[in-house]
Amino acid sequence: MNWQQLKKIVAFYTRFTLSFTQVGYRVRRLTWPAFKADFAGQHWLVTGGLDGLGLFIAREAARHGAHVTIAARNEQRLAQAEMESVWFDHKLRPAHVHERTRVSKDTPESLVAYLDAELAKFPDSAP
Structure with missing residues (x-):
């Protein structure tokens, strides 16, 4: 390996340092605008919202x-979670959880029907 080959190899890997490494991520993050989570006016449907993620x-x-x-x-788990006040901590008031709904996992049609009914409540968000 001569000097020219070594120079090419170093140049090749140096180009990607700022793109694909932790160092590059931290440098680029300095230029990003601050994220402000404001979901006012949005309606979220969360499936599997009883625990975890x-x-x-x-x-x-x-x-x-x-x-x-x-x-x-x-x-039953949905009712139990509601009775155990899973939803009601100091950061989440009961008024924020507007609805609890059982959706059947057996038929995709039941989920589609449920989503259609939910979207009908919000005429501005209809596809």
């Missing part, structure tokens, strides 16, 4: 002003 998404969306509908397959 779905619950986190529902809480954060509601905390930032979104109207949240939580859909789940298991009506």
